[in-house]
Amino acid sequence: MPLSLNDIEQHANKNKTILQEVELPGLTSRPTVYLKREDLIHHEISGNKWHKLKYNLVEAGTQGCRTILTFGGAYSNHIHAVASAGRILGFNTIGIIRGEEHRPLNPTLEHAVKCGMKLIYLDRTTYRKRNEPKFQNELKEKFGNVYVVPEGGTNSLAVKGASEIMTDINIDYNYICTAVGTGGTLSGLICGAKGKGTVLGFSILKGGAFLIDEVASHVKNFSGNSFSNWKINLDYHFGGYAKINSELVKFIHDFENLNGIPLDPIYTGKMLYGICDLIKQERFGVDDVIVAIHTGGLQGVEGMRGKMANHQ
């Protein structure tokens, strides 16, 4: 029996993913800021990864694939999510990990192995071939009938899933904000917003300008439209992927103290720091309503603890 969307959706805590108004450290007079709590949609497959995976899992089932193969770094939220999804929904999973194996395994990979994911390490040069059809065919020959999900989980079905984050945002907003890694989530939000308000992405990668073309093409492919009400801010990457400084760490602590909501230092922390900074620069009006998506990623905080402690 192929998996239906209902089989997957029954695991989602849709009632928890509310809009929650938040305070921002150091700001009094300011726009209204809500967090959309997608971090609470599932206790393991959290946030945007849930939305990006669900239609891919349905499709894997439809194609008769019992194994999902995907790619990621050693701390990847996506690897963590795919491993959990496999265990919960009955797929075998294979994670192709960038770089060498390190023992003991970090918390992300330890979780993946516990879920039954088979880990394969590739050196960085070979890993770069991950999107080449020839390389993927070699993987299929080696591992049989696998359903391949790209790194970060971004493809057209992921954009479709992410677009549904917009369906229960039923307030009058001016801005929708999200952190951007591969751009799949931002693309979905743009499609789901259907031209309403401004959709603002915060690149967490250094040199993220290439994401503008990527997002434009995902949006066009999925919706057939090229919406113009969106932007990617490139100013809040803090030096690049998983790079942090003491100002960011302090912001994350202050935000959690004020609101009781944890953020991660790789994605949501940088986005909210960016929003806060743009508010200080009066780039938003005091009457604006901003909805920031809490895309989850809290599993990754454990692996960043040492680094964060060095930036106290």
Ligand SMILES: *Cc1c(COP(=O)(O)O)cnc(C)c1O
């Ligand atoms: C993966 C991830 C993102 C980035 O999503 P993309 O669709 O790759 O842009 C943002 N936030 C969190 C918490 C993530 O895990």
